[in-house]
Amino acid sequence: xxDCTLPVLNTGLRGIDxxxxxxxxxxxxxxxxxxxxxxxxxxxxxxxxxxxxxxxxYERLPKAKELNDFKQSLTSKRNIPKNIYxxxxxxxxxxxxxxxxxxxxxxxxxxxxxxxxxxMEHVLFSAENMLSGIATITAAWDRIxxxxxxxxxxASLDHAANFLYMLNGAKPDEETAHFFDTGLLLHAEHSFNxxxxxxxxxxxxxxxxxxxxSSAIGSLSGALHGGANVRxxxxxxxxxxxxxxxxxxxxxxDSGGLIMGLGHAVYQTDDPRAIILKPMSKRMGELSxxxxxxxxxxxxxxxxKAAFKAKKNRDxxxxxDFYSASLFYAMGIATDLFSPLFAISRVSGWAxxxxxxxxxxxxxxPSLYRPxxxxxxxxxxxxxxxxxxxxxx
Amino acid sequence: xxDCTLPVLNTGLRGIDxxxxxxxxxxxxxxxxxxxxxxxxxxxxxxxxxxxxxxxxYERLPKAKELNDFKQSLTSKRNIPKNIYxxxxxxxxxxxxxxxxxxxxxxxxxxxxxxxxxxMEHVLFSAENMLSGIATITAAWDRIxxxxxxxxxxASLDHAANFLYMLNGAKPDEETAHFFDTGLLLHAEHSFNxxxxxxxxxxxxxxxxxxxxSSAIGSLSGALHGGANVRxxxxxxxxxxxxxxxxxxxxxxDSGGLIMGLGHAVYQTDDPRAIILKPMSKRMGELSxxxxxxxxxxxxxxxxKAAFKAKKNRDxxxxxDFYSASLFYAMGIATDLFSPLFAISRVSGWAxxxxxxxxxxxxxxPSLYRPxxxxxxxxxxxxxxxxxxxxxx
Numbered sequence: 001x002x003d004c005t006l007p008v009l010n011t012g013l014r015g016i017d018x019x020x021x022x023x024x025x026x027x028x029x030x031x032x033x034x035x036x037x038x039x040x041x042x043x044x045x046x047x048x049x050x051x052x053x054x055x056x057x058y059e060r061l062p063k064a065k066e067l068n069d070f071k072q073s074l075t076s077k078r079n080i081p082k083n084i085y086x087x088x089x090x091x092x093x094x095x096x097x098x099x100x101x102x103x104x105x106x107x108x109x110x111x112x113x114x115x116x117x118x119x120m121e122h123v124l125f126s127a128e129n130m131l132s133g134i135a136t137i138t139a140a141w142d143r144i145x146x147x148x149x150x151x152x153x154x155a156s157l158d159h160a161a162n163f164l165y166m167l168n169g170a171k172p173d174e175e176t177a178h179f180f181d182t183g184l185l186l187h188a189e190h191s192f193n194x195x196x197x198x199x200x201x202x203x204x205x206x207x208x209x210x211x212x213x214s215s216a217i218g219s220l221s222g223a224l225h226g227g228a229n230v231r232x233x234x235x236x237x238x239x240x241x242x243x244x245x246x247x248x249x250x251x252x253x254d255s256g257g258l259i260m261g262l263g264h265a266v267y268q269t270d271d272p273r274a275i276i277l278k279p280m281s282k283r284m285g286e287l288s289x290x291x292x293x294x295x296x297x298x299x300x301x302x303x304x305k306a307a308f309k310a311k312k313n314r315d316x317x318x319x320x321d322f323y324s325a326s327l328f329y330a331m332g333i334a335t336d337l338f339s340p341l342f343a344i345s346r347v348s349g350w351a352x353x354x355x356x357x358x359x360x361x362x363x364x365x366p367s368l369y370r371p372x373x374x375x376x377x378x379x380x381x382x383x384x385x386x387x388x389x390x391x392x393x
Numbered sequence: 394x395x396d397c398t399l400p401v402l403n404t405g406l407r408g409i410d411x412x413x414x415x416x417x418x419x420x421x422x423x424x425x426x427x428x429x430x431x432x433x434x435x436x437x438x439x440x441x442x443x444x445x446x447x448x449x450x451y452e453r454l455p456k457a458k459e460l461n462d463f464k465q466s467l468t469s470k471r472n473i474p475k476n477i478y479x480x481x482x483x484x485x486x487x488x489x490x491x492x493x494x495x496x497x498x499x500x501x502x503x504x505x506x507x508x509x510x511x512x513m514e515h516v517l518f519s520a521e522n523m524l525s526g527i528a529t530i531t532a533a534w535d536r537i538x539x540x541x542x543x544x545x546x547x548a549s550l551d552h553a554a555n556f557l558y559m560l561n562g563a564k565p566d567e568e569t570a571h572f573f574d575t576g577l578l579l580h581a582e583h584s585f586n587x588x589x590x591x592x593x594x595x596x597x598x599x600x601x602x603x604x605x606x607s608s609a610i611g612s613l614s615g616a617l618h619g620g621a622n623v624r625x626x627x628x629x630x631x632x633x634x635x636x637x638x639x640x641x642x643x644x645x646x647d648s649g650g651l652i653m654g655l656g657h658a659v660y661q662t663d664d665p666r667a668i669i670l671k672p673m674s675k676r677m678g679e680l681s682x683x684x685x686x687x688x689x690x691x692x693x694x695x696x697x698k699a700a701f702k703a704k705k706n707r708d709x710x711x712x713x714d715f716y717s718a719s720l721f722y723a724m725g726i727a728t729d730l731f732s733p734l735f736a737i738s739r740v741s742g743w744a745x746x747x748x749x750x751x752x753x754x755x756x757x758x759p760s761l762y763r764p765x766x767x768x769x770x771x772x773x774x775x776x777x778x779x780x781x782x783x784x785x786x
Binding site for chain 2: 008009010012013014015016017018019020021022023024025032034036037038039042043046047059060061062063064067083086087090091092095096098099102103104105106107109110116191192193194195197198201202203204205206207208210211212214215217218219220221222223224225226227265367368369370371372373374375376377378379380384385387388389390391393
């Protein structure tokens with residue numbers, strides 16, 4: 001560490017570039033998010049979740065036939081191994097859906113004749129298998145825990161619409177399906193966040209992609225990561241109405257707390273995804289007849305930003321969770337499924353990173369992530385401890 | 394990165410101290426391994442696996458009553474939730490035991506009334522629940538896949554002996570049980586290796602310890618990490634007899650390959666654990682009547698080291714996997730259970746690291762591991778790509 005002025009130790013690796021990557025760029029100052037060269041605004045406007053998955057996995061946009069083949073491949077992988085249903089039915093209904101997902105994802109191996117083989121074509125097959133399978137598991141678990149019959153996937157529907165259909169048992173209207181599709185697209189990738197770093201690290205040991213994605217789900221389950229949009233919704237419910245906002249904000253800021261959904265480690269502008277989600281949340285409120293959550297969020301944005309500026313003399317900005325909470329809630333999705341939705345989407349980005357870790361990046365870097373640590377144990381002074389017999393301790 | 398001369402980018406974080414830790418020190422030059430201040434040789438000679446787990450989790454050696462209570466607590470957690478058996482019976486018998494472990498570990502939550510609560514006492518309970526439960530699952534899976542009846546745990550036996558009993562259906566002799574106990578103790582902890590780093594990273598998001606340990610198992614399943622002792626055994630079988638060693642070594646070294654079990658990223662001596670394992674492997678060969686694997690390993694050590702010195706003009710040393718393979722094999726343990734054995738042992742170290750990450754280290758460092766990456770996407774030149782309609786691509 002002698003020659004390094006960078007604060008690496010105990011910083012959570014903030015600001016330390018650990019690898020080169022062609023997948024995603026987060027330009028915090030400009031408020032730009034880029035997937036494989038494309039601005040998130042262009043993708044949200046012109047692309048779909050499936051096409052964006054192709055872009056992430058295959059490093060370019062597909063031609064018409066390629067996209068069609070890719071969608072057919074995903075559709076063919078929507079039926080999950082039957083024993084997953086058996087297993088889901090043995091679980092206590094209050095089990096956390098993220099635990100359920102982490103646990104059942106490796107079971108999708110059973111539908112993958114070449115799982116674990118190191119060739120890229122097989123890893124891509126596995127990625128597609130999880131893209132489809134994790135969505136089916138999530139919907140099935142929500143049905144089973146609520147004592148409803150499982151809804152089989154519908155091959156006539158695209159990925160987003162099919163998920164809502166499997167979840168609710170009714171086909172969504174076109175606008176809702178489109179908003180959900182865009183919501184998935186916006187969450188698909190975000191560079192080396194904690195869960196993606198977990199996926200890459202597990203993949204670096206040459207563990208197979210199922211192990212890596214299952215682990216990434218575990219990482220995403222943490223309250224500081226994928227749990228943030230859940231806490232935005234909890235906050236909105238706690239506030240309850242626009243007239244309670246001022247009191248809530250003052251309380252939070254006086255006690256040194258955070259307003260959930262405001263502030264981000266990287267963006268120094270509103271998160272470009274929040275800007276896209278905001279009108280979707282508004283319109284989804286109108287469609288569902290639940291306009292209060294959007295209105296509350298918007299008022300909280302205005303008042304929260306002003307109060308933060310007044311109190312701390314600097315600006316604070318919306319992150320992706322701020323408007324996604326009210327959007328998904330207005331779609332009738334249970335709050336504890338928000339993190340699984342994140343997983344359903346992010347599996348595309350995780351898979352792209354696993355592939356980059358195991359293929360593109362294999363040459364210039366050593367075999368696996370294996371950092372050091374500074375040993376600060378001092379139980380017995382500078383030397384080793386003397387092992388005393390148990391009766392002499 | 395401007396002021397840093399350390400090569401961080403694409404190095405797998407080798408040699409970069411990412412955190413301070415009181416748990417373990419690996420002193421590569423001296424060939425010393427230290428758990429919480431104690432030399433591994435002292436622990437191997439004077440301690441037991443359970444006592445070493447106490448040391449790792451509670452930061453000190455127990456007094457007699459504490460050790461007794463701790464062992465009783467572990468014994469009481471050996472019975473796993475019944476639906477795990479149901480699930481194991483639905484799995485294809487050729488499923489990789491590491492996939493099975495990664496998948497079933499979160500199910501142990503069902504026996505943990507306070508799983509996921511942030512207080513340290515609850516996290517310690519969860520750690521003990523996995524220490525016992527993962528051993529039971531591993532043994533049960535091996536029985537079930539081989540169409541044998543599951544053997545219930547025996548509360549009169551210590552951890553190591555009980556595992557061999559649940560695995561084989563017969564109580565081990567004292568010497569075998571002792572060797573297995575020492576084998577577990579030697580694998581319990583090794584600082585920031587890949588799987589431990591995974592566990593810490595998942596824990597840093599405030600995911601619960603089950604998510605972190607399940608992910609660590611995924612990381613350990615990689616061929617470059619926990620799979621190494623499996624490959625040592627495969628190599629021994631491939632060589633087959635002492636007279637084939639010279640040809641094998643020449644082939645490997647001429648083709649730029651590695652002799653499995655020789656060489657380590659950190660130790661510049663024989664791994665202190667290998668030195669302890671060697672006589673155990675010899676004696677276990679005698680006990681089991683299978684002396685050939687120890688003899689082969691020992692001859693390979695002598696010839697391999699000499700050939701490496703002659704060819705590359707530097708020394709190479711035994712790592713922990715070199716003699717553990719023949720030891721476990723002589724105990725009659727299936728080769729594909731070697732990595733699960735590693736997990737059964739290392740869960741103690743992982744748990745200690747999760748606790749350190751979530752408690753001791755919480756104050757001085759930010760919330761989670763979130764490194765950066767250097768974006769090298771160049772699909773469309775220096776600027777963003779233009780999104781073309783699908784028919785124009």
